[in-house]
Amino acid sequence: MSIRVLNPNAEVLNKSAALHMTINAAKGLQDVLKSNLGPKGTIKMLVGGAGDIKLTKDGNTLLKEMQIQNPTAIMIARTAVAQDDSSGDGTTSTVLFIGELMKQSERCIDEGTHPRFLVDGFEIAKRATLEFLEKFKTPVVIGDTPDKEILKMVARTTLRTKLYEVLADQLTDIIVNAVLCIRKPEEAIDLFMVEIMHMRHKFDVDTRLVEGLVLDHGSRHPDMKRRAENCYILTCNVSLEYDKSEINAGFFYSNAEQREKMVAAERRQVDQRVMKIIELKEKVCSGTDKNFVVINQKGIDPPSLDLLARAGIIALRRAKRRNMERLVLACGGEAVNSVDDLTEDCLGWAGLVYEHVLGEEKYTFVEQVKNPLSCTILIKGPNDHTIAQIKDAVRDGLRSVKNTIEDEAVVLGAGAFEVAARKHLLDNVKRTAKGRAQLGVEAFADALLVIPKTLAENSGLDTQDVIVSLQNEHDQGTVAGLNHHTGDPIDPQMEGIFDNYSVKRQIINSGPVIASQLLLVDEVIRAGRNMRKPA
């Protein structure tokens, strides 16, 4: 072979060997992730060589942790992870679907079908399935006040696949309320406006929604109040520390006195800035029971803290950049970059500001704000890996609610869509395909069943029984999904099991594309090239 001439070290696999290699890789990956799927899947605990623990039920996280070597598996995994990046869920489903497409194809190929026909069939089936999805989806009217119940059902469906029921249900309300809180009419939802904060707490597993903000730092002066009510909030990005670099030009002082003078002059400038803040505080607070809180993105040095403390002001330094935006959304007012021309209009408002200390960690709660457009989900857990897992679940939940609002539609879950789509493909689409492409359509249709099948398998049910009874229901014209407790058909609508429309759409879109590419590989050449990189 010519490649041998070019590179004697190259290893070449011929057509059928290449195909089997890819198919096996796809099946292997499927096997690894299979047990993850659904509310009855297994959670995986990964323990590193130094005892570090990671807990995950998320296909995405698992794929990233696995350090995959096989080039085919990498290709599939990349697609699946890209799926997660764009829509927040569906990694496991994508891997299962691709694996199943390859499995179904293998059967046909072994019987002598050329992969080309399968690929053509996939394309027809894919288009038909997407059209079918448009008809099958359940539209959701969002409007100004979205139907909270349906959002909750979507969030719950996602969360119950990541966390056990009680915990998932507790988080459902929190997540829906958080997204609705930050939602602005006519604007895309920016999930970054939901801060996710965690605290390590000995025994507690608890999550709550704070309407307002939780900052992970506190004031740095012993005399500042730890709790204050009725607070004006000044959000600013102004250096309140004496900054030598600004007088670098006068670096070599001829004597100590000169140096002292320079320092004093520079100090005075900082003090003036502090005084302006204090002036505003006096103006808006004096004679009332109101308090004043400064939250600064830049530093505040001890002399400035002293001045502020003496004036009864609570001051926090080095706030997170993103919190500047969140603070303004939560409390109102504006973030100022200079203390000149400060007015009352610049100030935000919070009914309660208090500090919570845990060891060396300090948290400042800014609560009871008026019209919050930013909020915080506070997660408590006994150890890092539990917190991390809840955090991942919260992120997925938030995405699912956001998707629903943006899709203005949901899809019936529990395998109902897959069974219905298969029926549609076999009854109506298959015969429209020419010749052997029909085999491709059929393979595609059968591959769809991997979702209900795996759900049943993970629940310890008999796969064939379940599929047969589901198909019977659909043949009679009822849309049914799988009850993972009993194995009986259920109406997902009644049970409130909904999946994201955009997630489903993407799985159907990307699955066959990758499977087709893999099927059309007729030679694998290993020539020492780094296969981990996309070309």
Add this chain to the structure above:
Amino acid sequence: MREIVTIQVGDFANFIGSHFWNFQDELLGLAEDDGADPIFKNNFMDMDVLYRTGLTHQGAYTYCPRLISIGSQGSLGTLSSSGSLYGDSSSSDATDTLTWKGAVTKLAENPREKNLFLKSLSEEGEDDPNIEDKDRVQCLERDIKFWSDFSKVHFHSKSLYELNGAWTDFQNFDNFGDGKEVLLGGLHMEELNDRLRFFVEECDHVQGIQCTVDDSGGFSAVASEFLENIADDYTNIPVLLYSVRDTFSYTDATKQRKLITRSLHDAVSLSKLSTYSSLIVPVGLPSLGGLAPSLCVRDEKNFHSSAVYASAIHSISAPFRFKPAGPISNTTYAAGSLDIGEIIHILAGQNRQNMVAILDVSMPAPSLSDKANPGGILNSFHALGTEIGDDSEDLYMDESLILNGALFSGADWASVSQVKDSICNVYDKGLRAKPRPSHLSISLTPLPIPLPFPSIFPTTTGRRGEILADQPLEGPPKGSLEVESVPVMTRLRSSISIKPFIECRYNNLLRHGMLRGAKGAGLLRDWGFGKDEVDDMGEHLSKMLRIFNPSSEMTSDSD
């Protein structure tokens, strides 16, 4: 107090860091130890500059480096990424899972075994009378795989960050593009910024950031992105950056493609890192054989070479933490206090705005009264970087000199005034053209040699690093059991000698990446650089070169 935040990025940077923190730990230990030499009492050095005091949830006080260390996943060896002090109640018992009531599959790697040295720290092997320190030192010489294998320091739970990228092969993590890729789509930067904020927020007045980056591969991109964030968030905090390389990164590339990749990486790396730092010091030799006969370093051991570089970096950081004693800081133990901003100003802010400095070291430094060396001890320096030209004619050179625990004669430590006199003597006698504002810092505390320090001293080295006359020249190298401390002298200089270093990178970028039909242009695109960005990098490097050209004000373009 003027705090320093330390950042280490990449495996070799962490090797150096591991030695660096071992020195600090040793100093802290000696200061507490009544049996130690009074020179280590150290009341003029403020360790709080580098360390922070913390409190665990259980109410125990901690004292940890103010550090962020970034490494690849799995590079921590037996160390847990959350450190050992803030132990959470994690148990790897699968039945303890609180978030899932269904089935749990446990996938556990084999626990890594600790070596004899680490065992003695965790008191597992303490009771075994058959194991002596000699065995521990030998085991370190034999087998070091991870930087944590020889670390005796406790780190804060937010200090150690493992970078994991699903598609990244850290064995071949050798260019800028790889580093950019690993950051894509992840929350790495978000997390790193948060961790840095944690350390900076509690500081009253940060004097600067001291950053060590293994810039031979993808970590250079990680560091430059991190530094870019830092430059945005903390506008006025100066960054002193050591770009370090191990000897392996100089292995000759045989394939042309590899060669181009590497030279473009070097150019991009220098351009990017220098954009986001205030002073950059390239450290790393292809071979440390040149340091003989004062040291015998095995090039193939990162454990060895990193120890030398760490000693130099430690020496330079000494004056950053002298306690202020009035406007002109002069105590009987130290002189010439300096902060990071000031040293950067001396080197990069005056005559020439050259921000690439050369690090020279002399270790163990010869004694001041060494008659055999009339040129003075200043001739004993070895540069720790490559591609360094000659600067004997350079009139605009700036330098800063730091001596730690210099010996006067034999094993006697010199006093501050003795050191000052000797150094001035060298200049006065015209033995060396004095660069204009040169700065001298003196600390009487020598470099302490902790147990996990490699055996790299020749047989003629005494307990205090002095040269013993009556010793045979042959024999196994001495290590931490025979040598307690050594005098170290370092110098940072900003001079025309660095021109070839910058020039080479600029020319490579031009030749392989910018000219029409350049072979590496596609590579730069793959790394995610648009044409404009490549042009900017070229312009940046050419600007760094132009300052060495006296007539540069006249011509706008110096190629």
